[in-house]
Amino acid sequence: MTFADAEMPAPAHVLVVDDDPAIGQLLTEYLGDHDWRVSTATNGQGMRQVLDDEAIDLVILDLKLAGEDGMVLARELRERANVPIVLLSGRQDEADRVMGLELGADDYITKPFSNRELLARLRAVRRRYQVHTQTEPLEERRRAFRFAGWELNLRTRRLNTPQGERIELSNNEFSLLVAFCSAPQRVLSRDQLLTLSRLHSAEVYDRTVDVQVLRLRRKIEPDPLHPVLIRTERGAGYLFDATVETLV
Template sequence: MSNENPPHILVVDDDPAIRTLISEYLRDHDMRVTVAANGKELTAALLEHAIDLIVLDLRMPGEDGMHIARRVRDQSTLPVIVVSGRLEEADRVMALELGADDYLTKPFSARELLARIRALLRRSAASQTVTGRQSDVRAYRFAGWELNVGTRKLTSPEGTRIDLTNGEFSLLNAFLASPGRVLSREQLLETSRLYDDVFDRSIDVQILRLRRKIEAAPSNPRFIKTERGAGYSFAVAVERLSAAVL
């Protein structure tokens, strides 16, 4: 069964053949993949995407994997798997001491890498369930959609960027922060910052526009349900991703 909210893996390696091998295998197993050839591209990818896990080559020209691993761990809790073509125990120990969560030596089995990624993602999800706070959210996922809170970008299950007005973004963010909870028009008015002599019907219009952007059938919505006499609720499961440094 295809995963509606596939995890997003960032593969960092200066070897294009390795990047292609790993990315194609992970995509074949229901994961989203972004690739980077160096630390600069890694930083750009973290700014652009809500990444769940990093696969990081240890030895690269310029800023090497050791330095990148330290930088990532100093500023985030993203799981990191370090891969290296060197067998020295010192490299493995140093990578783990710098905060890497796992270590693989090249050549490695793509199947083993996939198993380790899945294990780390399970551990990370369990940790976020225990420690996650609203202020730490960097993105939400629901039914294949992703709302990046930092960049205010909404991406469809097909990978298309959907433009949102400020009001639409604020409304969607409010719904995703409280899935299953009925939100009154007054609460939504405050959330969407519609303060200039607006009426409750303004929220209805905003929600109609939002439905047209995210619902397959706006007249029979799957996501944003009308709760008669009470307000609206978001009716599907939402995955919350904790904040990561850029």
């Protein structure tokens, strides 16, 4: 991946929870062809694992999983994650639809379904969610940052490479990267970075920032000696030269 390619907006990430391999494969291929990133899980345990590891934009949940109550999982999902939920069911009972929506689901789709209709409804749900969340304070609704193919999950404090590999960050490195992602394309002085990243755990002086920047570059730059993400602005500070998407 080139740096120019990495500047393209990252695809929305949908989690499909369904124990039917054919449905999982169908949605993975179809949504993948329409610029969605897809993860799959076949049960509640798998769903929880993906939610712990990834910043998910939308969940498609089948109500009928082997040995599990989909309504219970829907309730749990709504309590633990502020993401749109689309329920799938082979039943067309009005009672199921009403119960699912009352549990906090954003849409209810019955099987069999049209791929085109499903895609349109997923896009509509995501648009409504984005409009709704913009009324909340940004600090309270941020879940993750995406930049240059990377993803920084603010809740799990995990950084994933464009290839999906996890990179370990110290507390100071994490705080510094959050500060950069919060103010992309802006020159930040060392004093501003000290304040934004709260690098006050030990001695506080300008070179504290320089040391942390050097360590962070070694982890996220293709060539730390010739950085393209964290640029030095002589006499002024540093600039995070990337397009940053904030996930809410």
